[in-house]
Amino acid sequence: MNVRSYAFEEYVERVRSFHGFAAPGVLIGGFMVDLAYQHLPEEGLLDAICETAKCLPDAIQLLTPCTIGNGWLRVIDIGRFALSFYDKSNGEGFRVSLDPSLLEAWPEIKNWFFKLKPKKEQDYGLLMEQIRKSGTSICRIERVRIAPSFLGKKQRGKIALCPKCKEAYPPSDGPICLGCAGEIPYHVSEIADGLAPERSKGQTSIDIGDQHALLERERRPTG
């Protein structure tokens, strides 16, 4: 049972190294990526969509060229354990999800996936064994077509200096940057000793109280 070009145990080691621990979700995610790639064409540039921020993005980043930072992976956090790969030229691709109806044969995976037992009562060894043995058999695969408006790279356009914080920002965001507009979850308490010149920073005086508004806006589209 391989995960792309890796033996399962090799993949487990790569997950440990990147993700910090051999998380069941990243391991199952490896098989999900593998199943998608069995069906994807060899040619073409692939982009990825991940429907959860939990675990699964790391399987994609470990096994494919798609990362958060290069923009080929986008996380749409709608809480479903599913991923899609598609040709960015035409939006054609495959979606793979974990199929709950196929978990009856794998009770420890079901316990984990549906949180039927507290974590400390789960049998991690048995869970790993069931993940390794079930492989892609618990996954569902479907053809998808990505909406044309979702394809293509979002460009931020020009870059300018924010008149408040004097940092670079995309002026398409407004007359001041979104940080100075209040979209930050931190307070700048002091300039670190001797490392940068003192100057007036807009956000030092920003009230961070309205956390709800912050969270509402923190994931707004980047336009």
Added chain:
Amino acid sequence: MNVRSYAFEEYVERVRSFHGFAAPGVLIGGFMVDLAYQHLPEEGLLDAICETAKCLPDAIQLLTPCTIGNGWLRVIDIGRFALSFYDKSNGEGFRVSLDPSLLEAWPEIKNWFFKLKPKKEQDYGLLMEQIRKSGTSICRIERVRIAPSFLGKKQRGKIALCPKCKEAYPPSDGPICLGCAGEIPYHVSEIADGLAPERSKGQTSIDIGDQHALLERERRPTG
């Protein structure tokens, strides 16, 4: 000039392997991570915030334990080239940004950062040389305190079956999953041949027309 435990050229190779190409933003990001770590305490569990989705998250993922999938890295895409690391127990940490006022000595970095030249007119060799030579000297570091309401892990709570698509989802999202509620940018056109049982899928009939609403919602808090 090292980037954490790597010689610069080693880091360039790691960036190529993970990010797909030696992107200037990931290289400069390496020095930014390095500068933050020079000031962070050895003890404690660190989380990261990145203020742009472009390039910088990959420097964090390559050089620290924080990834998107393990939740220790969160991207707040407000378009500023800055990152923060903080102790998750108390929110104390450091923010590092690229300081535009320090770029006058490095004209090719300035050209790239402010998009002053079209990409094809930029001198990539010179840009790489200036990145390597400038190192952390173009970065600004500040102490930050993360808002208490931003600390801690967001829990999705219970998991249930969506009555429409029959996939697992967090019922705290509503009576049906956000995918079936329209938050998907794709159309499921057919079940891949023989790989999964046919069944009624809610999203097969969902109109994906309202892309604006989709993008508005795709980054909503997962609460």
